[in-house]
Amino acid sequence: MEDLDSMLNALGIKSIDExxxxxxxxxxxxxxxxxxxxxxxxxxxxKKIGDKNKRNHLMFLGNGIYDRYIPHLVDEIISRNEFLTSYTPYQPEISQGMLTALFEYQSIISDLTEMDVTNSSMYDGYTALGEAVRMAYRINGKNEILIPENIYKSKLSILNNYSYGLNIKYVKYGFDRDTGLVDLNDIQSKVNENTCAIITENPNSYGLIDENVLSINEVKKNSLIISYYDPISLGIIKPPGEYGADIAVAEGQQLGIHMNAGGPLLGLFSFKREYVHKSPGRLIGEGVDKNGRRAFVMTLQAREQHIRRARAMSNICSNQALMAVAATAYLSILGSSGLRKIASITVNKAERLKSALKSHGIQTVFNGINFSDVLFHYGNYKKIAENGISGGLRLSDLTNIDYYDDAVFFSVTEKTEDESINELARILGDD
Structure with missing residues (x-):
């Protein structure tokens, strides 16, 4: 009270209310x-006050953004002052810590995808795909891009935006309506002398691990392959480099980044070495300082907008370096065996989800192997909303596919509890 009285006297007032x-x-x-x-x-x-709120207690959202477990060490690392910045490390003499972390990021993603080179990050997976299309166009100058007929509307919107003014034409290829897998014969029939690239997705937009994608090299002819992949799935399925991808891109949110209502995100961008001078984004290279010690710098900067703005390969600037550090920390903590374990658990949870819902009369649209996202026949959208279930995204809302009427997605991760799966099945099957 003496301190309070002293402060009030100094201010010339008698009470705090004044x-x-x-x-x-x-x-x-x-x-x-x-x-x-x-x-x-x-x-x-x-927390007790917040617990009174009505909350979505069943989490089955996915389709690009996933609720995965993030080791606390990841947030601790990226909150350190030497990393917590949006600025690009233009001054290597004072930025060796960040540059080293980004070099490690590039190395880890290249190993994960079995691609030659990875840049130091793009804004997110969709814009990375847009940049991949522009890069493919720069490489061979052709103007037709083959895309999946079930590509998400939001993804296609980004592609149209990024290719605006380039005279690029998007041609859709089909899927087997029974299996949900890529129709290789349809791709082969549509590849011609004007085909710039074929965009593949694995897992595909139906949530299926698509084994037909592994044979895409057999039908591509002289076109390039752009692979859009799920980074966690590479713990158990073949990486893009193994089936001939020229450019491989992905959304990296699952690698140590919280959902955060949709951001920030992280675009993973890898490619063959021969195309490095046509690639977008920052590249961190290894060299030596004046004393002969190992050091890291931004390299091949003549490709970038701060050197040659009018002829730059891209206009990305500060990119997502902090999120790349998060991904580096996450993958380093997990290691290859940890990533394999999480991928395996995810597939097993998807099988558990299918089994539980089928036991309550809810059928899957396809019978293949799912990764995180599973497509079911279910039309009671009101029940999903009324029971506070986060999930049940409609295929018709996400894509332009209109021949699966009542198809909805429920998604799982390694965090999805069996009790939650059982409760979801009970609620949805209680008609």
Missing amino acids: LFLDIPEDLKVNMKLGEPLSEYDLINKI
Whole structure:
């Protein structure tokens, strides 16, 4: 109280209320906060208040953004002052820590995808795909891009935006309506002398691990292959480099980045070495300093907008370096065996989900092997909303496919509990 009186005297007032005389009485909240609490007690108090909210307690959202477990060490690492910045490390003499981390990121993603080169990040998976199309166009100058007929509308919108003004034409190839897998014969019939590239997805937009994609090299002729992949799935399925991809891109949110209502995200971008001078984004290279010690710098910068703006390969600037550090930390903590384990658990959870819902009369659209996303026949959207279920995204909302009427997605990760799966099955099957 002595401290309070001293401060009030110094201000020339008699009470704290006088500090707020300018605020109209009808705007003031007549509430007593009570005595101060410790951090622990305050957090618990706020948590109890928050627990009164109606919340979505069943998490089955996916289709690009996933609720995966993130080791606490990842957030600890990226919150350090030397990493927590949006700026590009133009001054290598004072940025060796960040440059080293980004070089490790490039190396890890290249190993994961079995591709030659990886840049130091793009904004997100969809814009990385847009940049991949532009890169393919720069490489061979052809103007037809083959895309899956079930490509997400949002993804196609980004592609149209990125290719605006380039006279690029998108041609859709089909899928087997019974299996949900790529129709290689349809691709082969549509590849011609004007085909610039074929965009593949594995897992595909139906959530299936698509074994036909592995044979895409046999039908591509003289076109390029752009692979859009799921980074976690590479713990158990063949990487893009193994089936001949020229450019491989992905959304990296699953690699240590929280869902955060959709951002920030991370675009993974890898490619064959022979195309490095046509590639977008920052590249971190290894060299030596004046004393002969190993050092890292941004390299091949003549490709970039701060050197040659009018002829730059891309206009990405500060990119997603911090998120790339998060991905580096995440994958380093997991290791190859940890990634394989998480991928295996995810597939097993998907099988568990299919089995549980089928036991309540809810059938899958396809009988193949799913990774995270599973497509079911289910039309009672009102029940999904009324029961606070996060999930049940409609295929017709996500894609332009209109021949599976009542098809909805439910998605799983290694965090999905069996109890949640059982409860979902009980709620949806209780018609």
